[in-house]
Amino acid sequence: MPISRPELLQAFDSLLQPERFKDYGPNGLQVEGKKEIARIASGVTASRALIDAAIGARADALFVHHGLFWRGQDGRVTGWMKQRLQRLLAHDINLFAYHLPLDAHPELGNNAQLGKRLDWVADARFGEQDLGCVARARYSDAQALAQHVEQVLGRRATLVSPGDQAITRVAWCTGGAQGYFEAAIVAGADAFVTGEISEPQAHLAREMGVAFIAAGHHATERYGAPAVAAQVAAQFGLDHVFIDIDNPA
Structure with a gap:
């Protein structure tokens, strides 16, 4: 059965405790999508390729380590930022991103x-x-x-x-x-x-x-996002798929 967006956010926040960290960008829900979530896709970085793959996987939510928004970046929605946001919004996909909290979790990080x-x-x-x-x-x-x-x-x-x-x-x-x-x-x-x-x-x-x-x-950094997303998905009986977009860096 699907769960609500606030329920999923609370589950991620309870597990990763982002309030404990001084980070380089916002942790938690970065882009709001549909209210009910039945399928989570996880990956390392919210790139256009990962977003397109999540769309193809019919995900309701995308859980990543590297989100879209970082301290000091240009705030204009143009170019690559527009393309990524456009896809998320058009398909009503929630984007959850956790940076340092995902690095630090003692078991799943x-x-x-x-x-x-x-x-x-x-x-x-x-x-x-x-x-x-x-x-x-x-x-x-x-x-x-x-x-x-x-x-x-x-x-x-x-x-x-x-x-x-x-x-x-x-x-x-x-x-x-x-x-x-x-x-x-x-x-x-x-x-x-x-x-x-x-x-x-x-x-x-x-x-x-x-x-x-x-x-x-x-x-x-390939391993934390799928570990956390899989545990939370299992907790609520949701579907989960890990999508690894290769990166030589």
């Missing part, structure tokens, strides 16, 4: 789900708003760790390795968390895994003796 797939169990947190995770690990060296990450995620990773020392403690934070590298070093990590790398991190890795692995922003 992006960091927890990535750790689960890589067989890492976090025993500490670090970084801004405690988003980063640290766990015990056992790898002969950073290359072996990078190979494990590549095998699980199914894509090449960028590795900056300062040497061939064993990895016994790994830190990770999904997406564009390269700025957390220094905090990961302070937290005692031998290696840090995230989605992206910027120019300063290569130098820091070599100078501090801590390996840095950039495994892809999209690749590291």
Whole structure:
């Protein structure tokens, strides 16, 4: 049976607790669609391709990590923004988006789900708003760790390795968390895994003796949205489909 839009919003908010976070954009319902929801589509980013796929899947709601609205962006509804909004509104699809709350959930969030797939169990947190995770690990060296990450995620990773020392403690934070590298070093990590790398991190890795692995922003954040949407859908007896729009970034 369908549930109402406010019921679904309350379920997402209760699970992810967005009020706890200082974020870069609005969490929760970003675009209002039909009042009754029977089918949820989930994905990483509210791109035009994902919206079109959700329309094809006859979804009443779309649940994503990267929504449409961000702090400091141009507020005019033109170009790509018009095209995305036009599709959502024309098909009366609700858009729910949760950014940092989806990263941080201890069981269903992006960091927890990535750790689960890589067989890492976090025993500490670090970084801004405690988003980063640290766990015990056992790898002969950073290359072996990078190979494990590549095998699980199914894509090449960028590795900056300062040497061939064993990895016994790994830190990770999904997406564009390269700025957390220094905090990961302070937290005692031998290696840090995230989605992206910027120019300063290569130098820091070599100078501090801590390996840095950039495994892809999209690749590291594929798992939280479907985990949350599937749990909420099961709670209310709704249909759910995860739609993965490939992204090389």
